[in-house]
Amino acid sequence: MALLLPWDPPITRVETDGPNRRAGPRVVASSGSPSGDPYAAAAPARPPPIVARSDVTLHALSETGPEPDPQLTRPSEYADEMPRLRRFAGLPEGSPERARLRSELIVAFLPVVRNLAKRHGAGYRGGQEDLVQVGTVGLINAIDRWNPDRAQGEFLGFLIPSVRGEMLRYFRDRTWSVRVPRRLKELSVEITRASGPLSHRLGRAPKPSELARHLGVDVGEIVEALTAKANQHTAPLEAVAGDEPGTGVVDTLGDLDRDLEKVENREALRPLIAELPERERGILTMRFFGDRTQTQIAEHFGISQMHVSRLLARTLARLREGLTEERG
Structure with missing residues (x-):
């Protein structure tokens, strides 16, 4: 009682008389060929695989x-x-x-x-x-x-x-919503298959190094594959997160961290500070990293506090200009 698929060989059937039929039975091919030979017309082509992607x-x-x-x-x-x-x-x-x-x-x-x-x-x-x-x-x-x-x-x-x-x-x-290399997909499958026997033998979950030895690959590849597997699926921002009802993924996302911007500025300023003259660099370091007052800095360099103030203002303007040019 198997069903007929589009690429199965055509079968024949006998059609009896009808209002628009000539007298007598007629053998026709189920593929739609007008010929009496069921194989006169080519069988329908096999459809392309539809799960390759x-x-x-x-x-x-x-x-x-x-x-x-x-x-x-x-x-x-x-x-x-x-x-x-x-x-x-x-x-x-x-x-x-x-x-x-x-x-x-x-x-x-x-x-x-x-x-x-x-x-x-x-x-x-x-x-x-x-x-x-x-x-x-x-x-x-x-x-x-x-x-x-x-x-x-x-x-x-x-x-x-x-x-x-x-x-x-x-x-x-089983669809990867994040595009990853095929080798990592295949390795993640091998890791899944190996994890069960290893866990049973060790009495615990295997470490990446143990998986690497078992599969004969580098531990870095194991870490890459595990990371890719962990990110196999993405969740919509409206999806429920955690155990509390009504809490979506979007509610668990952190706000903009201003400290990260400070780190970025500090790293961008590092080469600009290195280009400053030695005295200006020393004044800047003592004022902002050594927490010294302008009077203390003036005593250290043997200049007036007013001169220190002018040097600081000029140095900061130079750094600000350089930072603006670097960012476009």
Whole structure:
């Protein structure tokens, strides 16, 4: 009872007489070829892999994407399962017969999940079996939630969005929203696989150096991969942060730190101060770094306090001008 996929070989069917048909049956190809030979027309080309890039995958699986392939939603394929579905929906929770019917329905509709996994999992590194397992969750949810009294269409129209929704969440959880080198992505996967056995053997979480020795890579690469993994996903500013309800990520962000601006100014002034004449540099250092008064500085250099004041004013103006020119 497998479903027909777009790239499967065309099959033939026999068409009987109709209002617009000539008398007698006629064999036609399901691919749409007017010839009686089912292989006269080329089979439809296999669609390109749609999960090689996460953005294409998410679009293909999104609810706003293209409509489900008609080949996947033909009610006639599963018409004989409708009585069992209605019987299942009418049974109470915990009923042994309900559990038995659920298992039978899962097996019956599993080809839908496999075909969707094959369709959307081409090129996915995790393998199609992972998608089948994820899609089976959507299948079970659809079976449990489907109500024939409220349903506005066939069960397949309810099932396929449920399966695709689970696959969509699966891809989103494993999509890197921050662009990182492929080697770090691959290394982060190796780290995840190695962490379990190492933790079991050591009785604690392994250190980066232990992971590096185990995987035969430099500890710096381990740190890079762990950092990239920690930043795999970004969160919207409105997302809830912490345990307090109503607290968004934006509420936890710090304000502008003025001390950072002071550090920037100090580093920018360093080369300008080094270019000052020795006496002016000494006066500046004693006044602002040695916390000396102008009178004390004047006594040290043997000049008047008024002269020290004029030298300081001239030096500060020179530094201010140099800092302004440097910043553009």
